[in-house]
Amino acid sequence: MTDSAIEVVNLVKTYEKRGVSPVRAVKGISFDVRRGEIFGLLGPNGAGKTTTLKILTTLLTPTSGTARILGYDVVSHPVEVRRCICVVVQENAIELYLSVRNNFRTFGRFHGLNDKEIESRMGRIVELFGLSEHLRVKGVDLSGGLKRRVQVAKMFLVDKPVVFLDEATTGMDTFNKRATIAAIREEASRGRTVVLTTHVLEEAEDLCDSLAIINHGRMIASGSKDHVKAMGLRLLYVWLDFEMLGKSYLRGLRKYKPLKMDVKATSVELTLQDERDALKIVTEARRTGRLRNFEIMNATLEDIFVELIDKKQEEA
């Protein structure tokens, strides 16, 4: 038995439509996801994340290349793959004319559970996602966030070894997001492999053990979270807080050519490429006599993500 839950090799997907030139959405990407890992597939809109996920979940067939889930090829053994997975698709997927309880019941039955098993598992899930008071409400009467919550909660009703979450927390409020993230963590700790796509990089940074960043259908970085972050090690995040912030001082900061500079009332946030620049900036800031507080740390995943994408675009 291989250690990999998911193996993707040279995956290519080209959309062809009569009268329109073919679109290559995925251009030969490869990656591995280990069992029990939380894996994040990141990239800007149109990067090819959802297409990749659709291939892995047997919704689409690849133009070339291979993808295996727990050793089963997604093209030659789609039903075996579907037996191993559950998926939160990007679209809101809920039975609008059924109550929340019946949404769980139908979903459980589709995944081979009997009524007794469904009822016994439902209690924990309903509690975890705060759905107790909505059990008798029909899908059509739920708010957008609640619909999404039910959709995600369903996935945890069944014990599938691999879970795919395509933008799972979209439309959720902070409370639901926290509950979902906690549930994802708990499920992963029980040995389930979780693959998620998200725009919220903080979420990915918080949750994922490993990452792949794709853009324009190509892989631009992959590996463990630390490995990907190491690719941007030279990036530093500097935060300075002043009693008062002058325009001339801010103009002076621009000579260091920061990758990102955000000014908020009396504080400045900078993303820098050079460690020496960071030290010079802090020294100069202290000389002004108005510096109240400062912080220097490694840049966030978001900064690295933006830098990697920009770099690849420049190269292209």
Place this chain on the structure above:
Amino acid sequence: MKPVLAIMYREYLIRMTSPMWLFFDLIVPLLYLLMFGVGLDRAIGLGLTMEGKSISYNEFFLAGVLSMSCFGSAINHSYGLFIDRDNGIFYEFLTYPMTRGQLLIGKILFGCITSIVQGSLTIAAAVWILNVNLQWQFLLFVLAGLVVGIAGWFFSLAVLAFRVRRNDTFNTILNVAYFVLMFVSSMFYPLDSVPPWLSTAAMFNPLSWHTDALRYFTVGIGDFSLIALEMIGFCIFLAISFWFAVRALQKAG
């Protein structure tokens, strides 16, 4: 079998949330027979002599109503695919542990059951209210014909539902198809009394094949060798439609 039963269970739950819908689904063919059939029978006084056998219009029209109910139910179920797609649940279905064929069969099996109930109610009304002289010995063939009919039409309309992305386009195509297929068929009138172009066109219409077979088994009208050919034709139509529907579903993700 489990996935197929799961889909049937889901269809059952959805239908049960709207008893009114279920009620009308079951009695619309009956109303057609009682209102349209009786009206035409009395107003025009159409007594028909077919193959030396004299029958009332109600007797002639019974098979048409049964065939129409299969076609109508198939339209409703194929439209359900559109609703599922709008709800997004359709894409989630495609990731459930079952084959595309099982998904299609499960979707229509509940329809087959309602069709049998529908057909039984219609036949009972025809026999006990309209005094239709039914060939009871062929009742099972009639019920089997209803199942084959709804399945054939559902699979063919499913191909359309998977290919067409827009709801309004789907509705327009269905309305035109419904109109043309019904009137260019043996559903409402015997084809030996219509212009040759119409009878020729109707001979190639699967709705005529289905209606003729049901008519043969309900009231014994028709030449069995021709009916047998039509039944084989309809079964081929069903098999081809199923194959295309599975293919279309594989590309629907």
